[in-house]
Amino acid sequence: MEAVPNKPATIRDVARLAEVGLGTVSRVINDSPQVSKATRSRVHKAISELNYVPNPTARRLSLGRTMTIAAITPFFTRPSITERLRGIENSLAESEYDLIIFNVETVARRDELIREVPRRERVDGVLILSLSPCDEDVPILEKADVPIVLVDANHPSLTRLNRVIVDDVEGGRVATQHLIELGHRRIGYISDFLDNAFNFTSSRYRFQGYRQALSGAGIPFRSEYHGQSEHGRYEAERLVKMMLNNEDRPTAIFAASDTQAIGVLEAARDLGLRVPDDLSVIGYDDIEVAEYLGLTTVRQLLFESGQRAVEILLESFEQKLAEPLCEVLPTELIIRKTTTSRSGYLEF
Amino acid sequence: MEAVPNKPATIRDVARLAEVGLGTVSRVINDSPQVSKATRSRVHKAISELNYVPNPTARRLSLGRTMTIAAITPFFTRPSITERLRGIENSLAESEYDLIIFNVETVARRDELIREVPRRERVDGVLILSLSPCDEDVPILEKADVPIVLVDANHPSLTRLNRVIVDDVEGGRVATQHLIELGHRRIGYISDFLDNAFNFTSSRYRFQGYRQALSGAGIPFRSEYHGQSEHGRYEAERLVKMMLNNEDRPTAIFAASDTQAIGVLEAARDLGLRVPDDLSVIGYDDIEVAEYLGLTTVRQLLFESGQRAVEILLESFEQKLAEPLCEVLPTELIIRKTTTSRSGYLEF
DNA sequence: TAAATATATGGAAGCGGTTCCAAATAAGCC
DNA sequence: GGCTTATTTGGAACCGCTTCCATATATTTA
Numbered sequence: 001m002e003a004v005p006n007k008p009a010t011i012r013d014v015a016r017l018a019e020v021g022l023g024t025v026s027r028v029i030n031d032s033p034q035v036s037k038a039t040r041s042r043v044h045k046a047i048s049e050l051n052y053v054p055n056p057t058a059r060r061l062s063l064g065r066t067m068t069i070a071a072i073t074p075f076f077t078r079p080s081i082t083e084r085l086r087g088i089e090n091s092l093a094e095s096e097y098d099l100i101i102f103n104v105e106t107v108a109r110r111d112e113l114i115r116e117v118p119r120r121e122r123v124d125g126v127l128i129l130s131l132s133p134c135d136e137d138v139p140i141l142e143k144a145d146v147p148i149v150l151v152d153a154n155h156p157s158l159t160r161l162n163r164v165i166v167d168d169v170e171g172g173r174v175a176t177q178h179l180i181e182l183g184h185r186r187i188g189y190i191s192d193f194l195d196n197a198f199n200f201t202s203s204r205y206r207f208q209g210y211r212q213a214l215s216g217a218g219i220p221f222r223s224e225y226h227g228q229s230e231h232g233r234y235e236a237e238r239l240v241k242m243m244l245n246n247e248d249r250p251t252a253i254f255a256a257s258d259t260q261a262i263g264v265l266e267a268a269r270d271l272g273l274r275v276p277d278d279l280s281v282i283g284y285d286d287i288e289v290a291e292y293l294g295l296t297t298v299r300q301l302l303f304e305s306g307q308r309a310v311e312i313l314l315e316s317f318e319q320k321l322a323e324p325l326c327e328v329l330p331t332e333l334i335i336r337k338t339t340t341s342r343s344g345y346l347e348f
Numbered sequence: 349m350e351a352v353p354n355k356p357a358t359i360r361d362v363a364r365l366a367e368v369g370l371g372t373v374s375r376v377i378n379d380s381p382q383v384s385k386a387t388r389s390r391v392h393k394a395i396s397e398l399n400y401v402p403n404p405t406a407r408r409l410s411l412g413r414t415m416t417i418a419a420i421t422p423f424f425t426r427p428s429i430t431e432r433l434r435g436i437e438n439s440l441a442e443s444e445y446d447l448i449i450f451n452v453e454t455v456a457r458r459d460e461l462i463r464e465v466p467r468r469e470r471v472d473g474v475l476i477l478s479l480s481p482c483d484e485d486v487p488i489l490e491k492a493d494v495p496i497v498l499v500d501a502n503h504p505s506l507t508r509l510n511r512v513i514v515d516d517v518e519g520g521r522v523a524t525q526h527l528i529e530l531g532h533r534r535i536g537y538i539s540d541f542l543d544n545a546f547n548f549t550s551s552r553y554r555f556q557g558y559r560q561a562l563s564g565a566g567i568p569f570r571s572e573y574h575g576q577s578e579h580g581r582y583e584a585e586r587l588v589k590m591m592l593n594n595e596d597r598p599t600a601i602f603a604a605s606d607t608q609a610i611g612v613l614e615a616a617r618d619l620g621l622r623v624p625d626d627l628s629v630i631g632y633d634d635i636e637v638a639e640y641l642g643l644t645t646v647r648q649l650l651f652e653s654g655q656r657a658v659e660i661l662l663e664s665f666e667q668k669l670a671e672p673l674c675e676v677l678p679t680e681l682i683i684r685k686t687t688t689s690r691s692g693y694l695e696f
Numbered sequence: 697t698a699a700a701t702a703t704a705t706g707g708a709a710g711c712g713g714t715t716c717c718a719a720a721t722a723a724g725c726c
Numbered sequence: 727g728g729c730t731t732a733t734t735t736g737g738a739a740c741c742g743c744t745t746c747c748a749t750a751t752a753t754t755t756a
Contacts, residue, residue: 008469008493010712021736026714036734055469057414058712060405061741068448077430077636086425089451100416100446103437121356121403121742145356234640269617288425292582358742369706374744384704406742409711469712 009050018046029054066124069097069313072113073129074104074198078231079259079287080302084129084151087306095314097124104131107197111137118144125313127306128153132199147316149309154201162316163326164309166300168202171331172209172254175282175298178333179252180217183342184280187214188225188243188250190236190260203228203256206284210254225250236263237270244271244279251342252280258287258297265293265338276340286334294337301329357398366394377402414472417445417661418465421477422452422546426579427607427635428650432477432499435654443662445472452479455545459485466492473661475654476501480549495664497657502549510664511674512657514648516550519679520557520602521564523630523646526681527600528565531690532628535562536573536591536598538584538608551576551604554632558602573598584611585618592619592627599690600628606635606645613641613686624688634682642685649677 015025020039027035028043035043046052060066071088073081085101092099102117104110114137118126125147132153133141141148142160149162179187189210191203207226214221224246227239240253244267255261261283265275273279283290286299312325362373368387375383376391383391394400408414419436421429433449440447450465452458462485466474473495480501481489489496490508497510527535537558539551555574562569572594575587588601592615603609609631613623621627631638634647660673 008467011714012712015736022713023715023737024735027735030714034734039734053467053469055409055712057405057409057469058741059714061403061409061711061743062713062715064741066405068446076424077427077434079425082425082430086451089449090453093450093457098416098448100448101437102441103434105438109441119356119401121401121405234637289582359744360742363706370743371707371745372705375705378744382704387704403742406711407744409713409741410743410745412711 008055009052011052011054013050014043014046014052017050018043066122067097068100068123069125069127069310070100070102070117070123071127071129072102072104072110072117072131074110074131074200076101076103080152080257080285081129083287083302084306084309087303087308088127088310089306090303091307091310095310097314104198110198115140118146118148120145124317125149127151127309127313130200130202132201133158134199147313149313149316151305151309152202160324162309162312162324164305164312164329165326166305166329166331168205169209169212171284171298171300172206173213174209174331174333175206175254175284176210176213177216178296178335178339179254179280179282180213180219182252182280182339184250184252185219185342186222186225186248186250186252187219188227188240188253189256190227190239190243190253190264191256192231193228206254206256231257231259233259233263233266236260237267238263240264240267241271244268244273250279252282252339255281255283258283258285258290258295261295261297261338262289262293265295276338280339280342282339290334291336296336296339297334299332299334305329356403357400359400359402361398362391362394362400365398366391414470415445416448416471417473417475417658418448418450418471419475419477420450420452420458420461420465420479422458422479422548424449424451428500428605428633429477431635431650432654432657435651435656436475436658437654438651439655439658443658445662452546458546463488466494466496468493472665473497475499475657475661478548478550480547481506482547495661497661497664499653499657500550508672510657510660510669510672512653512660512677513674514653514677514679516553517557517560519632519646519648520554520604521561522557522679522681523554523602523632524558524561525564526644526683526687527602527628527630528561528567530600530628530687532598532600533567533690534570534573534596534598534600535567536575536588536601537604538575538587538591538601538612539604540579541576554602554604579605579607581607581611581614584608585615586611588612588615589619592616592621598627600630600687603629603631606631606633606638606643609643609645609686610637610641613643624686628687628690630687638682639684644684644687645682647680647682653677 011022011025015022020043024039025043028040076082089099102113110131123146128150130152133155138155138157151164154163154165194204194207211221227243229235229239236255253264255264261281264281268275268279275281283295283297286297290297359370359373363370368391372387373391376388424430424433437447450461458479471494476498478500481503486503486505499512502511502513524535539555542552542555559569575591577583577587601612603612609629612629616623616627623629631643631645634645638645663669
């Protein structure tokens, strides 16, 4: 029982109390095998007596590693982002690494972070979420001196960066194909703006898949069946109401995210359209509420994408990766209760 | 134009190239006034030539400060949490501090973090969001050797910790009083479980306010008008449907969060009740979607609470605080379109 | 012009760890 | 017992910065 010292104890205090050398204490801390049992327990006793905890900063400097991983992420208010972050935090919690987070809400900050964060002095690795690099960013990122993993982000000319992605073209195709196989011919697509300052690409790729499926089935694309706006449930609701007020309105809607699909369901309800009888709706993501709503959707592994990205990063620290990984996570069509066959229109 | 060096440049490289001493470079980096203009520009030239960035870890060790702030937060999927986090990140982005985040999803982790994170060697300050300490935590936190700010968290016996809180009792009272003044007598309350392992207190305090308002108006509390369950829109929907199926059902509902209020609105719609004519609904928080929905609610300053917490933390680093601050942020009743007077029942 | 004062500069010491090398001790072998 | 080898141990050197003190240079002042 002694007074709490003003300054935290250092490794030297422990060495003195345990009557051993500095190196020995360090070896005990780091579980080095070459310390005799007797010495080890003497040191442990001193450690707990002094309430000693190794100073992480000193450790980092000495190791030449920051033991820190940065996540650069846009608006972390969207469920798809927070789910990925949960996965990241979850995997990192068991490791020795700290997670530092940078939230991007402006293009200027995006550029600043992409330039300044991936430096060896700052962090050991970087995770970039849902922010696809633009042409100028590619060389910067490929030249960075720390491992980087892009999650839900990509660029055609990337070859030297790890990525965890979903094949959004395929996902869009599968969703649309599902509707086509149910007999739908007039299929709407509701999405974010395909072109945007942050270079979010998912809506764009899913749109490509949508187009592919249509043309594969010989259905011409009609631009009035594509609604784009800012991301959000209520924006989607507004868009789809306009679309559904047309004469020749769609019998099915593919929404680029579940959040937007919820908006579509609301709109249908407001317009007195029964889902799925009058309107089939399919979303994308399979966020938590999708199951509650019985929403048919394309599941992507959000939480797992974060976990996987961390695994890849940690592996790349240990040089285990011969070359950059581009891991494509599977998507899965989850058929629930918001899609059904277009009665009377089946042509198969 | 020279080859990218394998190792990042150090302050010594800069000193050598600029032909000055170590100390001088350090002074330039830290904007010390006592460096001559000529020397300063020589050093700057060398810095940009070597693409030099000071090593933060070394800086931290030397300064004896980690330049890092931890945020300990429960499930960061809830809008009220992510809004606060946004505010925190936003304020910290302009500072020199890094933000490291710990997500709490189990009680065990909560306890572990509360014990281990607030240490001088790890971080310079700690923000704890929406996790009220329990009795055993109080002495641990009060003895911690780094400044701590609780946000949306409190404990009756706390005196030595900074807090940014909302008077939830008052907020609950105001919400309920609003309904009473509209003539409602049968007022339901939908909330999280009042007792829960994480010791979330907001539902409890708002419940107190609800009770106060009722008894102030001479309305007896009826336990069948209080529904509690896990947090969430759909859980709330289920609860309120049961409540509304009773004979003597409430004419107004106070939901402990906007998320839950949305569930109430859904339930009303499913049951064919018009809002506000058949059922008045008031929420709490004023999250982004509340305005879209025209939801009457009690606004609390979520984003600002995060900003304010950071300000207090930074001030306490500079010893500017004579004693711990307990800042109560205002709430504001935002009357929109989901509450109206109980026609035919007005007794005033 | 010399002395006193103000301004600039160089670099050692120190922050608290890790690691490597040399030395001490223990164990094994003939 | 004496020699070799394996196991433990101590501590200097180092990681890259800041800071303080001593020294060098410039500026005032009498």
